[in-house]
Amino acid sequence: MNEPPSDDPGQQPRRWYDADAGPLVRPYAMTGGRTAPGAGGVRLDLIALVALAVPGGPEPAEESLLGPEHLALLALCHEESQSVAELAAGSNLPVGVVRVLVGDLVAASHVVVSRPVPPAQLPDDKILREVINGLRAL
Template sequence: MTEGSTGSAREPSDSRWYDQDAGPLVRPYAMTGGRTKSGPSGARFDLIALVALCAGAPGADDSRLGPEHRALVELCRTENQSVAELAAGTDLPVGVVRVLLGDLLELGRITVSRPVPPARLPDERILREVIEGLRAL
């Protein structure tokens, strides 16, 4: 320490540890209650999985839903959305959106359509042969 200094030479200033543009640092943790997994069902939400509102889902009991849950429901109200689109639309991290979607799935508010695995997609060669056969007609 130098003469006349009152504190440590490495004392951090408040602006170094907190940035106004970053927003509240604890918010995602608080939104999910500290959870990092999407519920006890262990549902996995791929980025391209489509999320749709359930047709018979109760719409009046939104009191059990937080504001972020309601924002996700509103985005799905007009059309099916992918997990990536929901994260972008709500400006939330994908991990947080996955946990919140797990809550909505357990409440029966949404359904999830998983993408078709590449092994189940038709072979490109077969599709070309079908196209060529159609052209020959």
């Protein structure tokens, strides 16, 4: 293990991390050195919604081909759709890593990615109030 030198030459070298930190895996090791998702043009920004493509998730034989980080993301999507930001928080992984891993899952047809409705496409409050008033008039 490489340890940083201490500030005082007479002291023991300091450790970068302690035993309680658990295994230390660099993000590039989880993604195989990739930094961009290979999801075939799917935008994976923070609000993109990720859902299981097949209810219940992939078959056990397919699961055995996935890494632990992929399985953790699938487990988070098991109950309901999750945004990329929610997946990053729930899995305790950096957003960039989650984007790459979700891209892998999209390419393997384990998940689908959708976009929430943009606010510009939602009905105006004035129109909704007119509809409510019209229904009350009936």
